[in-house]
Amino acid sequence: MKITSVEIKHYLLPLEPPFKAAWDPEPRRKFATTIVYVHTDEGLTGIGSGDLMVGFEGHEHLFIGQDPFAIERHVQVIDNINFHYGRCWPLDLALWDLIGKATGQPVYKLLGGRSNKLLAYASTGEIVSPEERAERAQLLVEQGFKAMKIRFHHEDVREDLKVVEAVRKAVGNKLDIMVDANQGWKMPWDVERTWDLKMACQVAKELEQLNVFWLEEPLPSHHFELMAKLREMVSLRIAGGEMNRNWYDFREMNKHHVLDVYQPDVALAGGITQVKKIADLVQGSGAWFSPHTWSNGIGLLANLHLAAAVSHCPYLEFPYDPPVWSVDRRDFVQQEPLMIDSDGYLIVPEKPGLGIELNEEALKKYEINHVYVGEE
Template sequence: MKITDITLDRLRLELSPPFHAAWDPVPRRHFDATIVRVHTDEGVTGIGSGDSMDGFDAFRHLFVGEDPLDITRHVRAIETANFHGGYYWPLEVALWDIIGKVAGLPVSALFGNVARKVPAYASSGELKSPQERVATALRVREAGFRAMKIRIDRDRADEGIAAVRAVRAELGPEFKIMVDLNQSWRMAGDTAPSADLATTRRTVARLAELDVFWVEEPLPYADVDGFKQLRAENPGLRIAAGEMHHSATELLRYLEQDALDVYQMDVVLAVGMHRARTIAEVAHLKHRQFTPHSWTNGIGVLANLHVAAGVGGGPYFEFPYDPPGWTPERRDFMLAEPVAVDANGDLEVPWKPGLGIELDEEAIARWRIG
């Protein structure tokens, strides 16, 4: 089998009303997605998505003509291309989709097949008042979720903590609450400083009193000692990070220094599926957890789900969901059906060869911009 071509469909869904992402100072008036298709001489086509694939045309020749099943070779080639261009992990997703289709198995089975489904947590995306967040939390619980993540603005910590306190009071001690401080990385052009370590220590300590399950990305990635200090000071909660950490070796250093409880590298944005699996296995050997970030689109959700279910990630899987601003219908506009949780809040692995992606070709034609 040989790769005959790699094609990209660039899509843009207009958002009205706009989505006010907590980590982005600019309201999002559109949602972009790039669909990667790897074509082969045997008629098997792999599909991937996630990062934008900007600049990939200069590297297409590294893969066309090669056997798509030579996955380790391709991962190494993607890493060399990443150094000189963007982050091309959606290509690896499409290659794994081919491998699963050729094997006649879901990719999760190839990655270990630990679980057929995983409990999901509703991952909020917007900053909301305590009253609005309680209303959303009630909708989340009604949808079947047993856990949710709340965003907190470093400059409005009191309001964010009040939202957590209100949700805890309304939904009780059995409902799990995670908190994301979004301090580890920045959107392009956002030069605002992170909260200093002393301020973050106070914030995390206050959240610990509310029985928060984990605090996510409380510090910049470079502050490994700060992560370790937060863990040592707050034994009753977990510290999570790594969603956009592009260096597999740095993530291994985190593991060597025991900096985190939960490792969250996104397989379509950070280090890819193959490397994420390796780091997740090491984390498990060290009695630490892996539960990937999945804030892209439904294809990215499925790619992360297959790796998480394959290696036994958890205890919860991130499901971007914050109605009405962010819904599965917006997130998965390129799919025939949005990825959805069941009535118990679990996300089931599609038991089909490959990743189980079913595109909506009419939607792709409608929203294609390049």
């Protein structure tokens, strides 16, 4: 089997009402999705998505004529492109989808097959009042969720803490609660000060009293030494790493025991191929691997395959904050949106590859000829 072409198409879903992401002061009125199609001379096509593939144009020839199973070779090329131009890791996802289709196996079985399901935590995205968040949390319990994540980003962190207090009071111990401080990275226009070690410690101590399961990104993602100090100062788990793009970041973080929970995303930071190596590394040192999945439904699906195959963490992130961030919006290019079962589990598809079924009607309706950078 040989690769005959690599095709990239862009799709844009209007969002009305807009999605007001906690990490972005500008309401999001559009949601961009880029799909990579890897075609072969045997009629099989691999599909990947999760990032905009900025920087890939002009490099298609580096893959045409190659054996899709030469995954280590391909990842080296993608890594080189990443260094010079931009993140193109959805191509790795498409190659794994293709390998699964060629072998007749779901990707999670090719990666280790530890389990075919994981509990999902509802990863919320909006800043809302304590009362509204408590009401939404109760609805999550009714749907079968066993955990949720609350975003911080009020101007005064005490207002964020009130949200966690309200949710804990409303749901008791029916939900594990994670908190995302969103201090790890910034949008291009964000020049506000991030937390320092003292602030992060003070907030973590407050969250300990509320039995929070983990605190995510309490410090900038490059402050390895400070994060390690924070981890020693508090009893709750410290999570992070979702936007650390390079494998050697995780080597150093693992060496210095920076995190309890490592969250590299296969669509953003190394593809399935490199992130599996990161997962093996950190889990071998006693930490958890629980990937970030906030790209789109295909990115979520790819992370599910890897996490189910190798992860010891009980939970996987499930971007979900209805009514404004629904599965229909997140998975608009897919035939069937991914949803938990009645017990709160995400079940891995047993179809060959990643199990992606595209919604051809939606693709025709929302295809565009260029990328709206910043709308992902």
